[in-house]
Amino acid sequence: MRYDIHQTTAYSYAWPVPVARHVVRMVPVDRPNQRVLSSHFTVEPEPVEWTETSDFFGNRVVHIRIETPHTSFTVHTGARVEVEPPPAVDAASGPSWELVRDTANASPDLSPRSPVHQICPSPAVPLSEPITRWAGESFPPGRPMLAGAIDLMNRLHGEFTYDPRATDVSTPPLEAFHMRRGVCQDFAHIMIAGLRGLGLPAAYVSGFLRTKPPPGQERLQGADATHAWVAVWCGEEIGWQGLDPTNALIVATDHVVLAVGRDYTDVAPIGGVVLGSGRQKLDVAVDVIPIPPEPLPVEGPA
Known part of the structure:
Protein backbone atom coordinates (compact mmCIF):
# COMPACT_ATOMS: atom_id res chain seq x y z
CA MET A 1 0.00 0.00 0.00
CA GLU A 84 3.81 -3.91 3.14
CA PRO A 85 1.74 -6.16 5.42
CA PRO A 86 3.86 -7.95 8.03
CA PRO A 87 4.12 -11.74 7.88
CA ALA A 88 1.10 -13.49 9.36
CA VAL A 89 1.63 -14.73 12.91
CA ASP A 90 -0.48 -17.17 14.91
CA ALA A 91 -1.05 -15.46 18.26
CA ALA A 92 -1.87 -18.78 19.91
CA SER A 93 1.57 -20.16 19.07
CA GLY A 94 5.00 -18.85 19.86
CA PRO A 95 6.87 -18.71 23.15
CA SER A 96 5.22 -18.15 26.51
CA TRP A 97 5.43 -14.72 28.04
CA GLU A 98 7.66 -16.09 30.80
CA LEU A 99 10.16 -17.34 28.22
CA VAL A 100 10.06 -14.00 26.38
CA ARG A 101 10.66 -12.18 29.67
CA ASP A 102 13.63 -14.36 30.57
CA THR A 103 15.11 -14.24 27.06
CA ALA A 104 14.86 -10.45 26.84
CA ASN A 105 16.39 -9.88 30.26
CA ALA A 106 19.29 -12.23 29.45
CA SER A 107 19.99 -10.83 25.96
CA PRO A 108 23.55 -9.54 25.36
CA ASP A 109 22.39 -7.64 22.26
CA LEU A 110 22.71 -3.85 22.57
CA SER A 111 21.72 -2.93 18.98
CA PRO A 112 18.87 -0.42 18.49
CA ARG A 113 16.23 -3.13 17.89
CA SER A 114 17.26 -5.19 20.90
CA PRO A 115 14.52 -5.79 23.50
CA VAL A 116 16.86 -4.82 26.36
CA HIS A 117 16.24 -1.11 25.71
CA GLN A 118 12.49 -1.51 26.22
CA ILE A 119 12.19 -3.41 29.52
CA CYS A 120 13.15 -0.70 32.04
CA PRO A 121 11.33 2.44 33.24
CA SER A 122 11.82 5.49 31.02
CA PRO A 123 11.31 9.23 31.60
CA ALA A 124 7.58 9.27 30.77
CA VAL A 125 6.78 5.66 31.73
CA PRO A 126 7.68 4.84 35.33
CA LEU A 127 6.67 1.44 36.64
CA SER A 128 3.39 1.42 38.55
CA GLU A 129 2.13 -1.40 40.76
CA PRO A 130 -1.59 -0.79 39.98
CA ILE A 131 -0.94 -0.84 36.22
CA THR A 132 1.32 -3.90 36.50
CA ARG A 133 -1.30 -5.77 38.52
CA TRP A 134 -4.02 -4.86 36.02
CA ALA A 135 -1.88 -5.88 33.04
CA GLY A 136 -0.98 -9.17 34.72
CA GLU A 137 -4.56 -10.39 34.32
CA SER A 138 -3.80 -10.88 30.62
CA PHE A 139 -0.82 -13.12 31.32
CA PRO A 140 -1.76 -16.29 33.19
CA PRO A 141 1.02 -18.89 33.49
CA GLY A 142 2.17 -20.31 30.16
CA ARG A 143 0.12 -18.02 27.90
CA PRO A 144 1.78 -17.24 24.54
CA MET A 145 3.32 -13.79 24.58
CA LEU A 146 1.47 -12.35 21.59
CA ALA A 147 -1.89 -13.73 22.75
CA GLY A 148 -1.42 -12.03 26.11
CA ALA A 149 -0.41 -8.73 24.53
CA ILE A 150 -3.43 -8.76 22.22
CA ASP A 151 -5.72 -9.49 25.17
CA LEU A 152 -4.18 -6.56 27.07
CA MET A 153 -4.68 -4.30 24.05
CA ASN A 154 -8.33 -5.31 23.74
CA ARG A 155 -8.99 -4.81 27.45
CA LEU A 156 -7.45 -1.35 27.34
CA HIS A 157 -9.55 -0.42 24.33
CA GLY A 158 -12.70 -1.76 25.97
CA GLU A 159 -12.22 -0.25 29.43
CA PHE A 160 -10.85 3.18 28.51
CA THR A 161 -12.52 6.10 26.73
CA TYR A 162 -10.83 8.13 24.00
CA ASP A 163 -11.15 11.71 25.28
CA PRO A 164 -8.85 14.46 23.91
CA ARG A 165 -9.90 16.83 26.71
CA ALA A 166 -9.03 14.52 29.59
CA THR A 167 -5.23 14.70 29.41
CA ASP A 168 -2.31 16.63 27.95
CA VAL A 169 1.18 15.73 26.76
CA SER A 170 2.55 15.73 30.34
CA THR A 171 -0.12 13.53 31.97
CA PRO A 172 1.52 10.58 33.82
CA PRO A 173 0.33 7.09 32.82
CA LEU A 174 -1.00 6.35 36.33
CA GLU A 175 -3.21 9.45 36.28
CA ALA A 176 -4.73 8.49 32.91
CA PHE A 177 -5.07 4.91 34.16
CA HIS A 178 -7.14 5.98 37.17
CA MET A 179 -9.33 8.24 35.00
CA ARG A 180 -9.76 5.49 32.39
CA ARG A 181 -9.62 8.26 29.79
CA GLY A 182 -7.08 9.80 27.44
CA VAL A 183 -5.67 9.82 23.93
CA CYS A 184 -3.39 7.54 21.94
CA GLN A 185 -0.29 8.68 23.84
CA ASP A 186 -1.93 7.75 27.15
CA PHE A 187 -3.14 4.40 25.86
CA ALA A 188 0.34 3.55 24.59
CA HIS A 189 2.06 4.66 27.81
CA ILE A 190 -0.33 2.64 29.98
CA MET A 191 0.15 -0.50 27.89
CA ILE A 192 3.92 -0.06 27.92
CA ALA A 193 3.95 0.49 31.69
CA GLY A 194 1.94 -2.68 32.23
CA LEU A 195 4.15 -4.82 30.01
CA ARG A 196 7.42 -3.49 31.41
CA GLY A 197 6.12 -4.01 34.92
CA LEU A 198 5.94 -7.70 34.03
CA GLY A 199 9.48 -7.61 32.60
CA LEU A 200 8.24 -7.65 28.99
CA PRO A 201 9.75 -5.46 26.23
CA ALA A 202 7.46 -2.76 24.81
CA ALA A 203 8.43 0.25 22.66
CA TYR A 204 6.58 3.49 21.89
CA VAL A 205 5.83 4.10 18.20
CA SER A 206 4.65 7.37 16.67
CA GLY A 207 3.30 7.64 13.18
CA PHE A 208 0.27 8.16 11.00
CA LEU A 209 -3.06 6.49 10.25
CA ARG A 210 -4.78 6.54 6.89
CA THR A 211 -7.36 9.33 6.95
CA LYS A 212 -9.60 7.79 4.29
CA PRO A 213 -10.80 4.36 5.45
CA PRO A 214 -11.94 1.74 2.96
CA PRO A 215 -15.64 1.93 1.99
CA GLY A 216 -17.92 0.77 4.79
CA GLN A 217 -15.28 1.13 7.52
CA GLU A 218 -15.26 3.78 10.24
CA ARG A 219 -12.59 6.45 10.48
CA LEU A 220 -9.95 5.45 13.04
CA GLN A 221 -9.34 7.41 16.24
CA GLY A 222 -6.23 9.57 16.00
CA ALA A 223 -6.21 9.88 12.22
CA ASP A 224 -6.20 13.71 12.28
CA ALA A 225 -2.78 14.05 13.91
CA THR A 226 0.33 12.08 14.71
CA HIS A 227 -0.78 8.76 16.19
CA ALA A 228 0.88 6.47 18.75
CA TRP A 229 0.87 2.73 19.36
CA VAL A 230 3.01 0.00 20.91
CA ALA A 231 5.56 -2.44 19.52
CA VAL A 232 5.80 -5.62 21.60
CA TRP A 233 8.73 -8.02 21.40
CA CYS A 234 7.46 -11.60 21.20
CA GLY A 235 10.69 -13.59 21.06
CA GLU A 236 13.47 -14.20 18.58
CA GLU A 237 11.33 -15.85 15.88
CA ILE A 238 8.25 -13.60 15.97
CA GLY A 239 10.15 -10.41 16.81
CA TRP A 240 8.46 -7.02 17.19
CA GLN A 241 4.68 -6.84 16.64
CA GLY A 242 2.73 -3.57 16.41
CA LEU A 243 -0.44 -3.25 18.50
CA ASP A 244 -2.71 -0.19 18.49
CA PRO A 245 -4.68 -0.05 21.78
CA THR A 246 -6.53 3.11 20.77
CA ASN A 247 -8.29 1.22 17.97
CA ALA A 248 -7.76 -2.43 19.08
CA LEU A 249 -5.84 -3.19 15.89
CA ILE A 250 -2.89 -5.36 15.02
CA VAL A 251 -0.72 -2.98 13.02
CA ALA A 252 -0.63 -3.75 9.31
CA THR A 253 -0.91 -1.42 6.31
CA ASP A 254 -3.11 1.32 7.85
CA HIS A 255 -0.19 2.54 9.98
CA VAL A 256 2.93 4.42 8.84
CA VAL A 257 5.83 4.53 11.32
CA LEU A 258 7.39 7.93 11.95
CA ALA A 259 9.63 7.30 14.98
CA VAL A 260 10.36 4.64 17.62
CA GLY A 261 11.58 5.11 21.18
CA ARG A 262 11.12 4.23 24.83
CA ASP A 263 8.24 6.69 25.30
CA TYR A 264 6.91 9.98 23.95
CA THR A 265 9.96 11.94 25.10
CA ASP A 266 12.13 10.00 22.63
Whole structure:
Protein backbone atom coordinates (compact mmCIF):
# COMPACT_ATOMS: atom_id res chain seq x y z
CA MET A 1 0.00 0.00 0.00
CA ARG A 2 1.30 3.45 -0.94
CA TYR A 3 0.45 6.70 0.81
CA ASP A 4 1.06 10.40 0.26
CA ILE A 5 1.50 12.00 3.68
CA HIS A 6 1.16 15.74 4.28
CA GLN A 7 1.53 17.37 7.68
CA THR A 8 1.51 21.02 8.72
CA THR A 9 2.41 21.91 12.29
CA ALA A 10 2.01 25.60 13.15
CA TYR A 11 2.88 27.45 16.36
CA SER A 12 1.68 31.00 16.94
CA TYR A 13 3.13 33.14 19.74
CA ALA A 14 1.56 35.98 21.70
CA TRP A 15 4.81 37.98 21.55
CA PRO A 16 7.67 37.99 19.02
CA VAL A 17 10.31 35.30 19.56
CA PRO A 18 13.82 36.61 18.80
CA VAL A 19 15.73 33.31 18.98
CA ALA A 20 14.64 29.65 18.87
CA ARG A 21 16.22 26.22 18.61
CA HIS A 22 14.11 23.26 17.57
CA VAL A 23 14.60 19.51 17.34
CA VAL A 24 12.22 18.05 14.75
CA ARG A 25 11.27 14.40 14.18
CA MET A 26 8.62 14.60 11.49
CA VAL A 27 9.92 12.70 8.46
CA PRO A 28 9.63 8.89 8.23
CA VAL A 29 12.55 6.62 7.36
CA ASP A 30 12.83 3.12 5.96
CA ARG A 31 11.72 0.45 8.43
CA PRO A 32 10.94 -3.26 8.23
CA ASN A 33 7.92 -3.52 5.86
CA GLN A 34 8.12 0.22 5.13
CA ARG A 35 9.97 2.10 2.38
CA VAL A 36 10.14 5.88 1.94
CA LEU A 37 9.98 6.64 -1.79
CA SER A 38 10.36 10.42 -1.43
CA SER A 39 10.15 13.11 1.25
CA HIS A 40 10.41 16.86 1.73
CA PHE A 41 10.63 19.12 4.76
CA THR A 42 10.48 22.92 5.08
CA VAL A 43 10.16 25.38 7.95
CA GLU A 44 9.11 29.02 8.27
CA PRO A 45 10.82 31.37 9.04
CA GLU A 46 14.09 30.45 7.34
CA PRO A 47 16.62 29.00 9.82
CA VAL A 48 20.23 30.12 10.02
CA GLU A 49 21.35 26.62 10.97
CA TRP A 50 20.08 23.22 9.77
CA THR A 51 21.64 19.90 10.77
CA GLU A 52 20.25 16.43 10.05
CA THR A 53 21.19 13.36 12.08
CA SER A 54 19.81 9.98 13.13
CA ASP A 55 19.28 9.13 16.78
CA PHE A 56 20.07 5.80 18.45
CA PHE A 57 16.78 4.22 17.33
CA GLY A 58 17.26 5.30 13.70
CA ASN A 59 14.79 8.19 13.74
CA ARG A 60 15.52 11.12 11.43
CA VAL A 61 16.25 14.20 13.56
CA VAL A 62 16.64 17.77 12.28
CA HIS A 63 18.23 20.46 14.47
CA ILE A 64 17.41 24.01 13.43
CA ARG A 65 18.21 27.49 14.78
CA ILE A 66 16.17 30.61 13.99
CA GLU A 67 17.43 34.12 14.74
CA THR A 68 14.76 36.13 12.92
CA PRO A 69 12.13 37.63 15.27
CA HIS A 70 8.90 35.79 14.55
CA THR A 71 5.37 35.36 15.90
CA SER A 72 4.80 32.00 14.21
CA PHE A 73 6.75 28.85 13.45
CA THR A 74 5.49 26.42 10.81
CA VAL A 75 6.76 23.03 9.70
CA HIS A 76 5.59 21.47 6.42
CA THR A 77 6.43 17.83 5.78
CA GLY A 78 5.52 15.43 3.03
CA ALA A 79 6.41 11.91 2.07
CA ARG A 80 5.40 9.09 -0.23
CA VAL A 81 5.64 5.82 1.65
CA GLU A 82 5.10 2.20 0.68
CA VAL A 83 3.88 -0.12 3.43
CA GLU A 84 3.81 -3.91 3.14
CA PRO A 85 1.74 -6.16 5.42
CA PRO A 86 3.86 -7.95 8.03
CA PRO A 87 4.12 -11.74 7.88
CA ALA A 88 1.10 -13.49 9.36
CA VAL A 89 1.63 -14.73 12.91
CA ASP A 90 -0.48 -17.17 14.91
CA ALA A 91 -1.05 -15.46 18.26
CA ALA A 92 -1.87 -18.78 19.91
CA SER A 93 1.57 -20.16 19.07
CA GLY A 94 5.00 -18.85 19.86
CA PRO A 95 6.87 -18.71 23.15
CA SER A 96 5.22 -18.15 26.51
CA TRP A 97 5.43 -14.72 28.04
CA GLU A 98 7.66 -16.09 30.80
CA LEU A 99 10.16 -17.34 28.22
CA VAL A 100 10.06 -14.00 26.38
CA ARG A 101 10.66 -12.18 29.67
CA ASP A 102 13.63 -14.36 30.57
CA THR A 103 15.11 -14.24 27.06
CA ALA A 104 14.86 -10.45 26.84
CA ASN A 105 16.39 -9.88 30.26
CA ALA A 106 19.29 -12.23 29.45
CA SER A 107 19.99 -10.83 25.96
CA PRO A 108 23.55 -9.54 25.36
CA ASP A 109 22.39 -7.64 22.26
CA LEU A 110 22.71 -3.85 22.57
CA SER A 111 21.72 -2.93 18.98
CA PRO A 112 18.87 -0.42 18.49
CA ARG A 113 16.23 -3.13 17.89
CA SER A 114 17.26 -5.19 20.90
CA PRO A 115 14.52 -5.79 23.50
CA VAL A 116 16.86 -4.82 26.36
CA HIS A 117 16.24 -1.11 25.71
CA GLN A 118 12.49 -1.51 26.22
CA ILE A 119 12.19 -3.41 29.52
CA CYS A 120 13.15 -0.70 32.04
CA PRO A 121 11.33 2.44 33.24
CA SER A 122 11.82 5.49 31.02
CA PRO A 123 11.31 9.23 31.60
CA ALA A 124 7.58 9.27 30.77
CA VAL A 125 6.78 5.66 31.73
CA PRO A 126 7.68 4.84 35.33
CA LEU A 127 6.67 1.44 36.64
CA SER A 128 3.39 1.42 38.55
CA GLU A 129 2.13 -1.40 40.76
CA PRO A 130 -1.59 -0.79 39.98
CA ILE A 131 -0.94 -0.84 36.22
CA THR A 132 1.32 -3.90 36.50
CA ARG A 133 -1.30 -5.77 38.52
CA TRP A 134 -4.02 -4.86 36.02
CA ALA A 135 -1.88 -5.88 33.04
CA GLY A 136 -0.98 -9.17 34.72
CA GLU A 137 -4.56 -10.39 34.32
CA SER A 138 -3.80 -10.88 30.62
CA PHE A 139 -0.82 -13.12 31.32
CA PRO A 140 -1.76 -16.29 33.19
CA PRO A 141 1.02 -18.89 33.49
CA GLY A 142 2.17 -20.31 30.16
CA ARG A 143 0.12 -18.02 27.90
CA PRO A 144 1.78 -17.24 24.54
CA MET A 145 3.32 -13.79 24.58
CA LEU A 146 1.47 -12.35 21.59
CA ALA A 147 -1.89 -13.73 22.75
CA GLY A 148 -1.42 -12.03 26.11
CA ALA A 149 -0.41 -8.73 24.53
CA ILE A 150 -3.43 -8.76 22.22
CA ASP A 151 -5.72 -9.49 25.17
CA LEU A 152 -4.18 -6.56 27.07
CA MET A 153 -4.68 -4.30 24.05
CA ASN A 154 -8.33 -5.31 23.74
CA ARG A 155 -8.99 -4.81 27.45
CA LEU A 156 -7.45 -1.35 27.34
CA HIS A 157 -9.55 -0.42 24.33
CA GLY A 158 -12.70 -1.76 25.97
CA GLU A 159 -12.22 -0.25 29.43
CA PHE A 160 -10.85 3.18 28.51
CA THR A 161 -12.52 6.10 26.73
CA TYR A 162 -10.83 8.13 24.00
CA ASP A 163 -11.15 11.71 25.28
CA PRO A 164 -8.85 14.46 23.91
CA ARG A 165 -9.90 16.83 26.71
CA ALA A 166 -9.03 14.52 29.59
CA THR A 167 -5.23 14.70 29.41
CA ASP A 168 -2.31 16.63 27.95
CA VAL A 169 1.18 15.73 26.76
CA SER A 170 2.55 15.73 30.34
CA THR A 171 -0.12 13.53 31.97
CA PRO A 172 1.52 10.58 33.82
CA PRO A 173 0.33 7.09 32.82
CA LEU A 174 -1.00 6.35 36.33
CA GLU A 175 -3.21 9.45 36.28
CA ALA A 176 -4.73 8.49 32.91
CA PHE A 177 -5.07 4.91 34.16
CA HIS A 178 -7.14 5.98 37.17
CA MET A 179 -9.33 8.24 35.00
CA ARG A 180 -9.76 5.49 32.39
CA ARG A 181 -9.62 8.26 29.79
CA GLY A 182 -7.08 9.80 27.44
CA VAL A 183 -5.67 9.82 23.93
CA CYS A 184 -3.39 7.54 21.94
CA GLN A 185 -0.29 8.68 23.84
CA ASP A 186 -1.93 7.75 27.15
CA PHE A 187 -3.14 4.40 25.86
CA ALA A 188 0.34 3.55 24.59
CA HIS A 189 2.06 4.66 27.81
CA ILE A 190 -0.33 2.64 29.98
CA MET A 191 0.15 -0.50 27.89
CA ILE A 192 3.92 -0.06 27.92
CA ALA A 193 3.95 0.49 31.69
CA GLY A 194 1.94 -2.68 32.23
CA LEU A 195 4.15 -4.82 30.01
CA ARG A 196 7.42 -3.49 31.41
CA GLY A 197 6.12 -4.01 34.92
CA LEU A 198 5.94 -7.70 34.03
CA GLY A 199 9.48 -7.61 32.60
CA LEU A 200 8.24 -7.65 28.99
CA PRO A 201 9.75 -5.46 26.23
CA ALA A 202 7.46 -2.76 24.81
CA ALA A 203 8.43 0.25 22.66
CA TYR A 204 6.58 3.49 21.89
CA VAL A 205 5.83 4.10 18.20
CA SER A 206 4.65 7.37 16.67
CA GLY A 207 3.30 7.64 13.18
CA PHE A 208 0.27 8.16 11.00
CA LEU A 209 -3.06 6.49 10.25
CA ARG A 210 -4.78 6.54 6.89
CA THR A 211 -7.36 9.33 6.95
CA LYS A 212 -9.60 7.79 4.29
CA PRO A 213 -10.80 4.36 5.45
CA PRO A 214 -11.94 1.74 2.96
CA PRO A 215 -15.64 1.93 1.99
CA GLY A 216 -17.92 0.77 4.79
CA GLN A 217 -15.28 1.13 7.52
CA GLU A 218 -15.26 3.78 10.24
CA ARG A 219 -12.59 6.45 10.48
CA LEU A 220 -9.95 5.45 13.04
CA GLN A 221 -9.34 7.41 16.24
CA GLY A 222 -6.23 9.57 16.00
CA ALA A 223 -6.21 9.88 12.22
CA ASP A 224 -6.20 13.71 12.28
CA ALA A 225 -2.78 14.05 13.91
CA THR A 226 0.33 12.08 14.71
CA HIS A 227 -0.78 8.76 16.19
CA ALA A 228 0.88 6.47 18.75
CA TRP A 229 0.87 2.73 19.36
CA VAL A 230 3.01 0.00 20.91
CA ALA A 231 5.56 -2.44 19.52
CA VAL A 232 5.80 -5.62 21.60
CA TRP A 233 8.73 -8.02 21.40
CA CYS A 234 7.46 -11.60 21.20
CA GLY A 235 10.69 -13.59 21.06
CA GLU A 236 13.47 -14.20 18.58
CA GLU A 237 11.33 -15.85 15.88
CA ILE A 238 8.25 -13.60 15.97
CA GLY A 239 10.15 -10.41 16.81
CA TRP A 240 8.46 -7.02 17.19
CA GLN A 241 4.68 -6.84 16.64
CA GLY A 242 2.73 -3.57 16.41
CA LEU A 243 -0.44 -3.25 18.50
CA ASP A 244 -2.71 -0.19 18.49
CA PRO A 245 -4.68 -0.05 21.78
CA THR A 246 -6.53 3.11 20.77
CA ASN A 247 -8.29 1.22 17.97
CA ALA A 248 -7.76 -2.43 19.08
CA LEU A 249 -5.84 -3.19 15.89
CA ILE A 250 -2.89 -5.36 15.02
CA VAL A 251 -0.72 -2.98 13.02
CA ALA A 252 -0.63 -3.75 9.31
CA THR A 253 -0.91 -1.42 6.31
CA ASP A 254 -3.11 1.32 7.85
CA HIS A 255 -0.19 2.54 9.98
CA VAL A 256 2.93 4.42 8.84
CA VAL A 257 5.83 4.53 11.32
CA LEU A 258 7.39 7.93 11.95
CA ALA A 259 9.63 7.30 14.98
CA VAL A 260 10.36 4.64 17.62
CA GLY A 261 11.58 5.11 21.18
CA ARG A 262 11.12 4.23 24.83
CA ASP A 263 8.24 6.69 25.30
CA TYR A 264 6.91 9.98 23.95
CA THR A 265 9.96 11.94 25.10
CA ASP A 266 12.13 10.00 22.63
CA VAL A 267 9.88 10.68 19.63
CA ALA A 268 8.27 14.08 20.29
CA PRO A 269 7.68 15.64 16.84
CA ILE A 270 9.03 19.04 17.90
CA GLY A 271 11.13 20.00 20.92
CA GLY A 272 13.69 22.61 21.77
CA VAL A 273 13.96 26.04 23.36
CA VAL A 274 12.09 29.25 22.51
CA LEU A 275 13.36 32.55 23.92
CA GLY A 276 10.25 34.59 24.63
CA SER A 277 7.23 35.04 26.87
CA GLY A 278 3.47 34.76 26.62
CA ARG A 279 1.16 32.00 25.52
CA GLN A 280 1.47 29.93 22.37
CA LYS A 281 -1.05 28.06 20.23
CA LEU A 282 -0.49 24.84 18.29
CA ASP A 283 -2.39 23.68 15.22
CA VAL A 284 -1.71 20.35 13.48
CA ALA A 285 -3.19 19.09 10.21
CA VAL A 286 -2.43 15.64 8.81
CA ASP A 287 -3.52 13.93 5.60
CA VAL A 288 -2.61 10.31 4.82
CA ILE A 289 -3.94 9.69 1.34
CA PRO A 290 -3.92 6.17 -0.16
CA ILE A 291 -2.57 5.99 -3.70
CA PRO A 292 -4.61 3.66 -5.90
CA PRO A 293 -2.53 0.89 -7.47
CA GLU A 294 -1.60 1.43 -11.08
CA PRO A 295 -3.70 -0.65 -13.48
CA LEU A 296 -2.00 -3.61 -15.09
CA PRO A 297 -1.18 -3.11 -18.78
CA VAL A 298 -3.68 -4.61 -21.18
CA GLU A 299 -2.13 -6.91 -23.71
CA GLY A 300 -3.24 -6.52 -27.30
CA PRO A 301 -4.14 -9.37 -29.68
CA ALA A 302 -1.31 -11.68 -30.58
